[in-house]
Amino acid sequence: MTQYDYVVIGAGSAGCVVANRLTEDGETTVLLLEAGSPDTKPEIHIPTHWTQLWGTEVDWAYFTEEEPYLNGRKIYCPRGKVLGGSSSINAMIYIRGNRYDFNHWQELGNPGWSYQDVLPYFKKSENQQRGASQFHGVDGPLNVADAVAPSLVSQRFVEAAVATGYDRNPDFNGAIQDGAGIFQLTFKEGKRQSTAVAFLHPILHRPNLITQTGALVTRLLFEGTRTVGVEYLHNGTIHQSFVNQEVILSAGAFDSPKLLMLSGIGNAEDLRTLGISPVVDLPGVGQNLQDHLYVSVAYLATQDVQPAPTSNIGEAGLFLHTEKKLDAAPNLQFHFGPVLWVQPEFARTGSGFFIAPCLLHPQSRGSVSLRSSSPKDSPRIRMNYLQSEEDLQVLVEGIKISRTLAHSGAFDEFLGEEVAPGVNVTSDEDIKAYIRQACDTIYHPVGTCKMGTDPMAVVDPELRVHGVEGLRVVDASIMPTLTTGNTNAPTIMIGEKAADLIKAAGRVSYQGLELTKL
Numbered sequence: 001m002t003q004y005d006y007v008v009i010g011a012g013s014a015g016c017v018v019a020n021r022l023t024e025d026g027e028t029t030v031l032l033l034e035a036g037s038p039d040t041k042p043e044i045h046i047p048t049h050w051t052q053l054w055g056t057e058v059d060w061a062y063f064t065e066e067e068p069y070l071n072g073r074k075i076y077c078p079r080g081k082v083l084g085g086s087s088s089i090n091a092m093i094y095i096r097g098n099r100y101d102f103n104h105w106q107e108l109g110n111p112g113w114s115y116q117d118v119l120p121y122f123k124k125s126e127n128q129q130r131g132a133s134q135f136h137g138v139d140g141p142l143n144v145a146d147a148v149a150p151s152l153v154s155q156r157f158v159e160a161a162v163a164t165g166y167d168r169n170p171d172f173n174g175a176i177q178d179g180a181g182i183f184q185l186t187f188k189e190g191k192r193q194s195t196a197v198a199f200l201h202p203i204l205h206r207p208n209l210i211t212q213t214g215a216l217v218t219r220l221l222f223e224g225t226r227t228v229g230v231e232y233l234h235n236g237t238i239h240q241s242f243v244n245q246e247v248i249l250s251a252g253a254f255d256s257p258k259l260l261m262l263s264g265i266g267n268a269e270d271l272r273t274l275g276i277s278p279v280v281d282l283p284g285v286g287q288n289l290q291d292h293l294y295v296s297v298a299y300l301a302t303q304d305v306q307p308a309p310t311s312n313i314g315e316a317g318l319f320l321h322t323e324k325k326l327d328a329a330p331n332l333q334f335h336f337g338p339v340l341w342v343q344p345e346f347a348r349t350g351s352g353f354f355i356a357p358c359l360l361h362p363q364s365r366g367s368v369s370l371r372s373s374s375p376k377d378s379p380r381i382r383m384n385y386l387q388s389e390e391d392l393q394v395l396v397e398g399i400k401i402s403r404t405l406a407h408s409g410a411f412d413e414f415l416g417e418e419v420a421p422g423v424n425v426t427s428d429e430d431i432k433a434y435i436r437q438a439c440d441t442i443y444h445p446v447g448t449c450k451m452g453t454d455p456m457a458v459v460d461p462e463l464r465v466h467g468v469e470g471l472r473v474v475d476a477s478i479m480p481t482l483t484t485g486n487t488n489a490p491t492i493m494i495g496e497k498a499a500d501l502i503k504a505a506g507r508v509s510y511q512g513l514e515l516t517k518l
Contacts, residue, residue: 002031002239002240002241002242003241003242003243003244004029004030004031004210004241004242004243004244005022005028005029005030005243005244005245005506006022006028006029006030006031006243006245006246006247006248006502007030007031007032007033007229007230007241007243007247007248008022008030008031008032008033008248008250009033009217009230009247009248009249009250009251009259010033010034010035010085010249010250010251010252010255010256010475011032011033011034011036011083011084011085011196011200011211011213011250012080012084012085012086012087012195012250012251012252012475012491013084013085013086013087013195013475013476013488013491013492013495014195014250014474014475014476014491014492014494014495014498015032015034015085015195015248015250015251015474015475015495016032016083016084016085016087016194016195016196016198016199016200016495017125017195017199017492017495017496017499018248018250018474018495018498018499018502019032019199019200019203019209019211020141020199020200020203020499021495021496021499021500021503022499022502022503023203023206023208023209025208025503026206026207026208027208028208028506029208029209029210030208030209030210031210031212031241032200032209032210032211032212033212033215033217033230033232034082034083034211034212034213034214034215035081035214035215035216035217036057036058036080036081036082036083036085036213036214037057037058037081037082037083037213037214038082038083038213039058039082039083039084039088039194039196039197041053041056041057041058041082044058044082044084044088044089044192044194045191045192045197046191046192046309047092047185047187047190047191047192047309047310047311047312048307048308048309048310048311048312048313050089050090050091050092050192050312050313051313053078053088053089054076054078054089055078057081058080058081058082058088058089059078059079059080059081059089060078060079060080060081060254060255060378061076061078061079062076062077062078062079062254062378062379062381063075063076063077063381064077064366064381064382064383065380065381065382067382067383067384067385068384068387069364069384069385069386069387069436070385070386070436070437070439071436071437075383075385075440075441076441077254077381077441077443077445078443079252079254079255082196083194083196083200083211083213084194084195084196084197084200085194085195085252086252086443086488087186087194087195087196087488087492088192088194088196090443090486090488091312091313091314091486092185092186092187092192092193092312092488093183093184093185093312093314093317093485093486093488094144094173094183094184094185094186094486094488094489095172095173095183095317095483095484095485095486095489096122096173096483096485096489096490096493097329097483097484097485097489097490098177098329098330098483098484098485099115100115100327100328100329100484101115101329101481101482101483101484101490102114102115102117102118103115104481105451105479105480105481108452108480108481109452109453109454109461110451110452110461110480111461112461112462112497113451113461113497117497118493118497119135121493121496121497121500122137122173122489122493122496123135123136123137123140124137124139124140124496125137125140125141125142125492125493125496126138126140126142126144127139127140127141127142127143127144128144129143129144129145129146129184130146133174135171135173135174135175136173141198141199141202142186142193142195142198142199142492143186143187143188143193143198144184144185144186145184145185145187145188146182146184146185147182147183147184147185147310147311147312147315148190148308148310149308149310149311150182150308150311150315150316151305151306151307151308151311151315151338152305153301153305153338153353153411153414154182154315154316154336154337154338154353155182155316156410156411156414157180157316157318157336157353157355157405157410157411158180158181158182158316159410160405160406160408160409160410160411161179161180161318161405162180163408163409163410164401164404164405164408166178166179166180166318166320167179167180168180168181169181169319171184172184172317172319172485173489177319177329177330177484177485178319178320178321178330179318179319179320180316180317180318181316181317182315182316182317183312183314183315183316183317185312186198186488186489187310187312190309190310195492195495212232212234214234214235215232215233215234215239216232216233216234216375216376217230217231217232217251217259217375218231218232218233218238218262218375219231219259219262219263219375220247220249220259220260220263220265220471221240221242222263222264222279222468225279225280225467225468225469226468226469226470227243227246227247227468227469227470227471228242228243228470229241229242229243229247230243230247233375243470245470245502245505245506246470246471246472246502246505246506247470247471247472248472248474248498248502249471249472249473249474249475250473250474250475250495251475252445252475252476252477253289253368253445253446253447253448253449253475253476253477254368254379254381254445254448255379256448256449256473256475256477257285257286257368257379257448257449257458257477258286258368258370258379259375260282260285260286260449260458260465260473261276261285261286261369261370262276262370262373262375263279264276264277264278264279264280265278265279265280265282265285265465265467265468266278266281266282266283266285266286267281267282267283267285267286268281270369270370274370274372274373275373276370276373279467279468280466280467280468281467282458282465282466282467283455283456284449284450284455284456284457284458285448285449285458286367286368286369286379286448287365287367287448287450287456288365288367288447288448288450288456288480289365289366289367289368289381289382289383289384289445289446289447289448290362290364290365290366290445290446290447290479290481290482291362291366291383291385291441291442291443291444291445291446291482292333292358292359292360292362292441292442292443292444292482292487293358293359293362293385293386293391293395293439293440293441293442294335294356294357294358294359294439294440294441294442295356295357295395295398295399295434295435295438295439295440296341296342296343296354296355296356296420296438296440297354297355297356297357297399297402297403297406297418297420297421298340298341298342298346298352298353298354298355298418298419298420299352299353299354299406299411299414299415299416299417299418299419300340300348300350300351300352300416300417300419301338301350301351301352301353301414301415301416302413302414302415302416303351303413303414304351305338305351305352305353305414306338306339306351307337307338307339311337311338313337313338313339313341314335314336314337314356315336315337315338316335316336316337317333317334317335317336318332318333318334318336318405319332319333319334319484319485320332320334320401322394322397322398322401329360329361329484330360330484331359331360331361331394332357332358332359332360332394332397332398332401333357333358333360333484333485334355334356334357334358334398334401334402334405335354335355335356335358335442336353336354336355336356337353337354338351338352338353339352339353339354340352340353340354340419341354341356342354342419342420342438343420343437343438343440346419346420346421346422346438348419352416352419353414354420355402355405355406356402356442357395357397357398357399357401357402358398358442359391359394359395359398360482360484360485361481361482361484362385362388362391362482363387363388363390363391364383364384364385364386364387364388364391365384365387365447366381366382366383366384366385367382367384367448368380368381368382368448369382383441383445385439385441386435386436386439392432392435392436395435395439396428396431396432396435399421399431399434399435400431403418406418420434420438421434421438442486444476444482444486444487445476446476446477446479446482446483446487447476447477447479447480447481447482448477449465449473449475449477449478450477450478450479450480451463451478451479451480452480457480458473458477458478459472459473459478462501462505463478463494463498463501472498472501472502474494474495474498475491475494475495476490476491476494478494479494
C-alpha cells in the first residue's frame with residue numbers, strides 16, 4: 001500500500017499541468033498515473049507526423065457507435081494514450097476560445113469562470129514567442145510560436161478571406177477572434193510542445209512526484225462517500241494507492257465518465273443493471289457530450305504545395321458568424337492546409353489543398369456509457385452528430401463560403417479541380433447528403449462531466465464531484481459548452497485554475513488538521 005497527498009489520473013493536457021503545479025510545494029506528494037506509455041515515439045515530436053500516430057500504441061483509437069444521422073457510419077476518435085495525452089498527438093493549434101464562451105459558463109451558474117477570471121491562467125501557462133502583452137504571458141512552461149514556414153497556398157487563404165470581405169487577424173487569442181490568419185502553435189524549435197514536454201519533463205526529478213506509466217486505473221476507492229484512493233492495474237498486478245487529500249480525475253471526455261461509472265458514480269439504475277453498486281446517483285455522468293464537426297472542400301493544385309516538415313497540416317484559419325448576433329461567438333471556424341484532406345472515397349493522387357468549415361457550437365448532444373463493468377472494455381460513445389437540423393444548415397453555409405473563398409482570385413495560380421464534394425454537388429439537398437457522407441470529428445470531445453449546479457451537473461464550480469468528498473474532475477469533460485475553437489489550450493487553462501483551487505482547499509484542510517491537534 002502506498003499513500004500520497006494527491007493521486008492524478010491521466011497525464012494528459014490537464015493532468016500534467018496539475019501534477020506540475022501541485023508539486024511546486026516540495027512537501028506535497030503526488031502520484032501521476034498514466035495508462036499509456038512514455039512519449040518516446042519519434043513521430044510525436046515531429047509536427048507533420050501527427051496523423052501517423054493514429055491507430056498506434058499511443059492512441060486509444062476509439063470509435064463511436066453507428067451514428068444515426070451520418071448514414072450509420074462509425075466515426076474514428078483518436079485519443080492520446082501516452083504522456084501528454086491528446087496534446088502528444090494533436091495538430092498543436094493554440095486557440096483559447098472566445099470571451100463569450102467563458103462569460104457564458106459563468107452565466108450558467110459557475111462563478112469564477114468568466115473571461116476575466118480565466119485570462120490570467122491562460123497567460124500563466126504561456127511563453128508567447130511574440131512577447132508579453134495584455135493578452136499574453138512569457139513566463140509559462142508552454143511555448144506558443146508562429147508557424148515556421150507556412151506554405152504559400154496557406155498565405156493565399158488569408159488573402160482570399162480578406163478579398164471576400166473578412167478581416168485579417170494576426171492573433172486569434174487577442175482582443176478579437178473573428179477574421180483570418182495563420183494559426184499559432186504549441187511548438188518550440190520545430191518540435192511539438194505537448195504538456196508532457198512543457199510541464200512534466202522538466203520536473204520528473206522532483207522527489208515528491210511519482211509518475212507511473214502503463215497504469216490502467218480500474219476504480220476509485222471510497223469510505224462511505226469519501227474518496228480515499230485508487231485501484232490500478234500495472235504489469236498484470238492490481239495495486240492500490242491512498243490519498244491524504246484528493247483524487248484528481250483527468251482522463252478526458254470519454255474515460256473520466258467511464259471511470260466514475262465503473263466506481264459507482266452515475267445513473268444508479270444503469271449502474272445496477274451492470275452489477276455496479278451505486279455510491280451516488282449522478283445522472284449527468286456521461287451526458288452532454290459535444291464535439292466539433294467539420295467537412296472538407298478540397299481541390300487539386302496545379303503546382304506542388306506540399307507542407308514543410310515543421311507544418312502542422314492545418315496551417316491557416318478563419319473565424320466568422322453566419323448570422324450577426326450581439327454578444328455571440330463565431331459559429332464557424334475554417335481550417336486550411338496544403339494537402340488533400342478528404343475521406344478515402346474522394347482520395348486522389350497529386351498535390352492539393354483543403355478548406356474545412358467546422359461547426360463551433362453544435363446543438364446536438366451525445367453521451368458516453370459503459371459497455372460492461374470491465375475496465376478493459378472501451379466506453380460506448382454516441383455522438384449524435386447532426387441530430388439538429390440547425391447544425392446541418394450551418395455546415396451547408398460553410399461549404400458555400402469555402403467555395404467562395406476558393407474562387408476569390410487569390411488561388412488562381414493554384415486552383416485545380418474540385419475533388420470534394422465535386423462541382424456537380426450544388427443544391428442544398430445534395431450538399432446535405434455530402435455532409436452526412438463525408439463530415440468527421442475534428443477531435444474536440446467535451447462536456448461529459450459538466451460543471452454546474454443544475455440536476456445534470458457532475459462537478460461544482462470548483463470541479464468537486466457532486467455528492468462525494470475528496471474527488472475532482474479536471475479536464476475537457478467539465479466544460480458545460482464547447483469553446484470556440486480547438487480545445488487543447490482551454491483544457492490546459494482548466495488544469496492551471498484547478499491547481500489553484502486544489503491548493504487553496506489543501507491549505508484549509510491542513511490548517512484544520514493543525515487545529516485538531518491543538
